[in-house]
Amino acid sequence: MATSTDNIEQLANQDYKYGFVTDVDAEAVPPGLNEGIIRIISAKKGEPEWLLEWRLKAFRFWQTMTAPQWHNVHFPPVDFQDIIYYSAPKQKPKLESLDDLDPEIKATFDKLGVPIEEQKVMAGVAVDAVFDSVSVATTFKDKLAELGIVFCSFSEAVRDHPELVRKYLGSVVPASDNFYAALNSAVFSDGSFAYIPKGVKCPMELSTYFRINAAQTGQFERTLLVADEGATVSYLEGCTAPMRDENQLHAAVVELVALDDATIKYSTVQNWYPGDKNGKGGIYNFVTKRGKASTNAKITWTQVETGSAITWKYPSCILQGDNSVGEFYSVAVTNNYQQADTGTKMLHLGKNTRSTIISKGISAGKGQNTYRGLVRIGKNAKGARNFSQCDSLLIGDKCGAHTFPYLEVRNTSSQVEHEASTSKIGEDQIFYCRQRGLSTEDAVNMIVNGFCKEVFRELPMEFAVEAQKLLGVSLEGSVG
Amino acid sequence: MLEVTNLHASVAGRGILRGIDLSVKAGEVHAIMGPNGSGKSTLAAVLAGREEYEVTAGSVTYDGRDLLEMEPEERAREGVFLAFQYPVEIPGVNNAYLLKAALNEVRKHRGEPELDAMDFMALVKERMQVLHIDQDLLKRPVNEGFSGGEKKRNEIFQMAVLEPQLAIMDETDSGLDIDALRTVSAGVNAMRSPERATLVVTHYQRLLNYIVPDVVHVLSNGRIVKSGGKDLALELEEKGYGWIEGVAEQVGA
Ligand SMILES: Nc1ncnc2c1ncn2[C@@H]1O[C@H](COP(=O)(O)OP(=O)(O)O)[C@@H](O)[C@H]1O
Ligand SMILES: [Mg+2]
Numbered sequence: 001m002a003t004s005t006d007n008i009e010q011l012a013n014q015d016y017k018y019g020f021v022t023d024v025d026a027e028a029v030p031p032g033l034n035e036g037i038i039r040i041i042s043a044k045k046g047e048p049e050w051l052l053e054w055r056l057k058a059f060r061f062w063q064t065m066t067a068p069q070w071h072n073v074h075f076p077p078v079d080f081q082d083i084i085y086y087s088a089p090k091q092k093p094k095l096e097s098l099d100d101l102d103p104e105i106k107a108t109f110d111k112l113g114v115p116i117e118e119q120k121v122m123a124g125v126a127v128d129a130v131f132d133s134v135s136v137a138t139t140f141k142d143k144l145a146e147l148g149i150v151f152c153s154f155s156e157a158v159r160d161h162p163e164l165v166r167k168y169l170g171s172v173v174p175a176s177d178n179f180y181a182a183l184n185s186a187v188f189s190d191g192s193f194a195y196i197p198k199g200v201k202c203p204m205e206l207s208t209y210f211r212i213n214a215a216q217t218g219q220f221e222r223t224l225l226v227a228d229e230g231a232t233v234s235y236l237e238g239c240t241a242p243m244r245d246e247n248q249l250h251a252a253v254v255e256l257v258a259l260d261d262a263t264i265k266y267s268t269v270q271n272w273y274p275g276d277k278n279g280k281g282g283i284y285n286f287v288t289k290r291g292k293a294s295t296n297a298k299i300t301w302t303q304v305e306t307g308s309a310i311t312w313k314y315p316s317c318i319l320q321g322d323n324s325v326g327e328f329y330s331v332a333v334t335n336n337y338q339q340a341d342t343g344t345k346m347l348h349l350g351k352n353t354r355s356t357i358i359s360k361g362i363s364a365g366k367g368q369n370t371y372r373g374l375v376r377i378g379k380n381a382k383g384a385r386n387f388s389q390c391d392s393l394l395i396g397d398k399c400g401a402h403t404f405p406y407l408e409v410r411n412t413s414s415q416v417e418h419e420a421s422t423s424k425i426g427e428d429q430i431f432y433c434r435q436r437g438l439s440t441e442d443a444v445n446m447i448v449n450g451f452c453k454e455v456f457r458e459l460p461m462e463f464a465v466e467a468q469k470l471l472g473v474s475l476e477g478s479v480g
Numbered sequence: 481m482l483e484v485t486n487l488h489a490s491v492a493g494r495g496i497l498r499g500i501d502l503s504v505k506a507g508e509v510h511a512i513m514g515p516n517g518s519g520k521s522t523l524a525a526v527l528a529g530r531e532e533y534e535v536t537a538g539s540v541t542y543d544g545r546d547l548l549e550m551e552p553e554e555r556a557r558e559g560v561f562l563a564f565q566y567p568v569e570i571p572g573v574n575n576a577y578l579l580k581a582a583l584n585e586v587r588k589h590r591g592e593p594e595l596d597a598m599d600f601m602a603l604v605k606e607r608m609q610v611l612h613i614d615q616d617l618l619k620r621p622v623n624e625g626f627s628g629g630e631k632k633r634n635e636i637f638q639m640a641v642l643e644p645q646l647a648i649m650d651e652t653d654s655g656l657d658i659d660a661l662r663t664v665s666a667g668v669n670a671m672r673s674p675e676r677a678t679l680v681v682t683h684y685q686r687l688l689n690y691i692v693p694d695v696v697h698v699l700s701n702g703r704i705v706k707s708g709g710k711d712l713a714l715e716l717e718e719k720g721y722g723w724i725e726g727v728a729e730q731v732g733a
Binding site: 423426427428429431432433434435436437438439440442446447449450451452453 | 528529530531532551552553555556557561562564567568569570571572573574577578579581582585586589621638642
């Protein structure tokens with residue numbers, strides 16, 4: 001186990017060196033963060049003046065802030081001056097063929113059923129002409145462009161659609177929102193941008209294309225999604241294969257804007273490197289995700305969080321318009337020494353706003369899983385309704401589950417319901433399945449998937465199948 | 481088919497089975513009766529491979545193989561089926577889903593092709609009719625919210641689909657009304673064949689009117705204290721378990 005992790009690190013370090021030799025730009029930026037660095041980042045990306053100012057303002061604000069301490073996760077302090085905030089488009093280690101790939105990762109790819117050609121792209125294998133990812137992407141783009149849909153990298157959006165970016169950037173998550181959001185706003189590298197025009201129903205899941213691209217996204221990712229009046233879009237973020245990355249800290253920001261009558265469905269499967277079985281290494285995933293829903297709009301967050309050493313994220317909905325709807329469906333898994341503090345905020349501002357929260361936490365090994373959720377019903381939110389259900393499933397007796405539901409109701413005509421449960425996968429359940437011929441592993445998978453059913457049901461079909469398999473992989477060896 | 485020799489087993493450090501000898505041939509139905517706490521379920525659990533029951537002495541062979549060496553799932557795939565006294569609830573897991581997975585494990589093990597959803601449903605529907613089981617039972621989560629009777633029926637239904645070689649039924653009759661008892665018995669009798677054997681664990685003689693055993697054993701305090709034909713069950717019913725305690729003392733002496 002330890003050896004193969006070392007191998008990967010070796011491999012990564014080697015190629016990293018090569019990357020430095022050939023890439024003069026990357027050498028130019030030393031570790032650490034100051035206004036000079038931010039100016040360099042902005043200049044290298046050829047950004048307009050207003051965006052540089054926006055970054056600087058965020059940076060100045062960030063300097064006045066301290067990292068949050070209220071969450072239920074534990075880790076040594078991050079040295080923010082020891083991080084390199086800009087390196088030219090990231091050089092993934094180039095492998096000659098899939099045979100050079102770490103067998104452990106390869107095995108996981110196979111278990112997840114990731115097609116060979118896609119494996120190559122994600123692993124950074126030089127792709128031959130058989131699979132032309134660029135042309136696949138272009139085909140999608142042409143089709144989307146016909147409908148006026150914009151879907152591109154954040155940098156491209158800044159270049160090609162500055163008016164849209166300027167109008168909506170920071171409109172849901174202000175730069176001053178929280179420590180990590182401020183940091184992201186100052187130094188964000190790249191990310192994705194989508195705009196769906198009025199009344200357009202996006203004809204495909206924005207997924208395949210993104211999935212291929214996603215393997216290249218950096219440490220401080222920025223995503224902005226705008227669904228104009230009456231538009232509908234379903235967006236899939238992430239990648240179900242294990243992503244190893246030398247970056248310890250990931251601080252992304254995602255903003256969703258759903259204008260009147262629009263619908264946004266945002267699904268995430270997060271499987272960053274969780275660290276080894278002894279809790280060494282792994283990603284700190286500190287993400288700010290929030291959507292703002294106007295009149296009659298609907299925002300649905302669905303997340304399956306199985307990776308990262310530490311997950312800290314609360315995809316939230318500001319239900320501003322009357323009759324707007326917010327939904328949060330979450331599965332969070334912690335195994336070995338993983339820690340997750342995740343949940344949502346549903347802020348009911350408009351009349352007759354409705355929200356649903358379904359959270360499924362699974363803890364195995366020494367994993368610690370915290371649900372933290374806020375439902376706030378404002379003074380004017382007449383007739384608002386919320387239903388929350390938080391279930392925890394424990395595998396073994398060294399793990400933990402914690403639930404912190406916060407409730408602020410300032411309106412008497414609203415209706416709020418909260419249900420919670422904690423259960424343990426019983427020996428007797430496993431034995432029952434084994435007596436019917438299933439292996440222990442299959443039994444645990446089946447029981448866990450049963451537990452998560454209400455959330456998986458919300459995922460697009462193909463993603464749901466992968467999420468199920470992924471859950472199995474994440475919990476491997478957690479029983480018996 | 482099944483040879484149990486001098487089987488001793490303990491749970492939580494306490495000896496429960498204290499020397500069981502039992503020989504079941506293909507085609508036979510054996511009943512195991514005995515008062516509460518005599519070790520009937522323990523015997524069933526040991527045969528199925530439940531890990532908290534530790535075998536401290538003795539041996540069990542099944543089709544000439546050492547059963548105790550086999551993992552529980554391997555026993556199941558080799559045709560050992562336990563209808564649980566207390567079937568376990570598995571929330572969120574569809575009853576049909578578990579059953580299909582189970583059936584395909586058995587088929588894979590036998591080198592047969594796995595059944596697809598269509599063929600599986602056809603098979604299942606046929607078995608459901610025989611056992612008068614409601615279709616919607618299939619779609620419900622395994623045993624969750626089932627009545628006592630439904631749980632027992634579901635066990636027999638699973639058995640009918642999996643067609644085990646050695647079926648062990650642990651108090652399947654308790655909690656069944658007379659109609660349910662009849663349908664369940666009919667289901668079990670329909671499966672009787674020269675290749676199969678059944679171990680019927682029961683507290684009451686009543687079930688044995690419907691599933692007529694070839695041999696009846698009386699278990700007391702971890703030992704088989706008396707074996708006989710189907711009439712032994714009637715005698716036991718008449719004289720009560722107190723009679724057996726007396727016999728047990730003689731055997732123990
Ligand atoms: N898991 C267990 N832990 C502790 N004691 C047990 C356990 N299972 C059974 N026993 C004990 O073993 C004895 C036999 O139980 P059991 O086999 O269930 O009897 P029966 O099925 O004949 O009623 C009882 O005294 C019971 O309390
Ligand atoms: Mg019993």
